[in-house]
Amino acid sequence: MSERIFISPAKYVQGKNAIQRIGEYVKDIGNQAIVIADETVWEIAANDVVKHLKEESIEVEEVVFNGEASKAEMERISKIAGESNSTVVVGVGGGKTLDTAKAVSDEVKGQTVIVPTTASTDAPTSALSVVYSNEGVFEGYRFYDKNPDLVIVDTKIVAGAPKRFLSSGIADALATWVEARSVIENKGKTMAGGYTTIAAQAIAEKCEETLFKYAELAYESVKAKAVTPALENVVEANTLLSGLGFESGGLGAAHAIHNGFTALDGDIHHLTHGEKVAFGTLVQLALEERSKEEIERYIKLYISLELPVTLEDIKLKDASREDIMKVAEAATVDEETIHEAFKVTADDVADAIYAADQYAKSYKEKYQK
Numbered sequence: 001m002s003e004r005i006f007i008s009p010a011k012y013v014q015g016k017n018a019i020q021r022i023g024e025y026v027k028d029i030g031n032q033a034i035v036i037a038d039e040t041v042w043e044i045a046a047n048d049v050v051k052h053l054k055e056e057s058i059e060v061e062e063v064v065f066n067g068e069a070s071k072a073e074m075e076r077i078s079k080i081a082g083e084s085n086s087t088v089v090v091g092v093g094g095g096k097t098l099d100t101a102k103a104v105s106d107e108v109k110g111q112t113v114i115v116p117t118t119a120s121t122d123a124p125t126s127a128l129s130v131v132y133s134n135e136g137v138f139e140g141y142r143f144y145d146k147n148p149d150l151v152i153v154d155t156k157i158v159a160g161a162p163k164r165f166l167s168s169g170i171a172d173a174l175a176t177w178v179e180a181r182s183v184i185e186n187k188g189k190t191m192a193g194g195y196t197t198i199a200a201q202a203i204a205e206k207c208e209e210t211l212f213k214y215a216e217l218a219y220e221s222v223k224a225k226a227v228t229p230a231l232e233n234v235v236e237a238n239t240l241l242s243g244l245g246f247e248s249g250g251l252g253a254a255h256a257i258h259n260g261f262t263a264l265d266g267d268i269h270h271l272t273h274g275e276k277v278a279f280g281t282l283v284q285l286a287l288e289e290r291s292k293e294e295i296e297r298y299i300k301l302y303i304s305l306e307l308p309v310t311l312e313d314i315k316l317k318d319a320s321r322e323d324i325m326k327v328a329e330a331a332t333v334d335e336e337t338i339h340e341a342f343k344v345t346a347d348d349v350a351d352a353i354y355a356a357d358q359y360a361k362s363y364k365e366k367y368q369k
């Protein structure tokens with residue numbers, strides 16, 4: 001079979017102070033909600049979400065997320081959702097909270113409402129979760145029957161988040177076109193379970209174009225905690241375009257290499273998802289026959305957004321070839337997405353990791369003091 005498949009959330013809402021209207025959207029889909037957020041996010045946004053849900057007479061069960069999108073945490077919260085008869089599961093926060101909310105909603109067969117408080121990953125719109133061990137090691141993907149029913153992004157909240165969240169989201173979104181293109185060229189399958197549509201290809205390309213145009217302005221906007229058209233464009237690119245683009249466009253090597261990095265111990269665990277993906281994208285470009293100009297275009301943008309581009313930047317300056325092989329082997333296990341885009345071995349990936357590091361070092365030597 002050679003079916004093209006495109007999937008997406010039912011509704012996407014983005015704007016300044018958008019969560020003030022969350023009750024109006026949620027009341028159409030249910031009247032008993034469970035709201036999941038970590039301790040910090042309860043202060044920043046989740047208390048407001050609850051307030052606006054209650055304004056529309058929606059009952060709310062409140063849960064504090066423990067920080068890891070693990071099987072145990074998903075089971076713990078699913079139990080609470082079941083006991084409170086919640087039919088609407090609202091995740092408020094970053095990628096791991098949102099991925100946990102999707103799992104909970106799947107368990108109780110509920111309606112999924114996703115409220116990202118940062119534009120740091122492309123997790124919000126997809127019909128899958130990334131599952132980690134209690135220690136934060138990548139375990140695998142969990143797929144669901146449907147995408148979220150509602151995604152609400154309040155750009156005022158996003159603008160108030162630390163700048164590192166936005167740059168991480170941009171890095172995650174910059175991988176979208178690089179990965180989709182490689183899957184399309186190799187006629188690989190996507191996370192949606194089929195081949196790429198023209199729609200997903202166009203979305204992934206537009207994602208890249210938007211970021212090269214507006215990423216730096218958006219990054220400056222967040223430093224000023226200002227909602228600007230540039231920020232709105234980049235929030236949409238990071239969240240909607242990247243979300244649809246990776247899921248229905250295809251994941252290739254960059255995310256597989258990211259997943260490989262989570263297999264290592266040490267300081268690399270302090271990097272965000274997007275930061276590891278930034279380096280993974282450079283590795284993918286090094287693995288492909290991309291021109292010096294194209295690779296340097298990415299390095300330049302990453303540097304301007306204070307993203308990591310070398311092994312030293314990702315705290316692996318002193319990593320042994322053995323460690324790098326461990327990453328490369330994890331990135332090329334049979335189930336990894338790299339095989340949708342490439343015919344490569346772990347040894348090829350290890351070489352590309354060293355090459356990407358060297359390309360960026362040489363760029364820095366040429367253009368930076």
Ligand SMILES: [Zn+2]
Pocket residue numbers: 121122172255273277
């Ligand atoms: Zn990602």
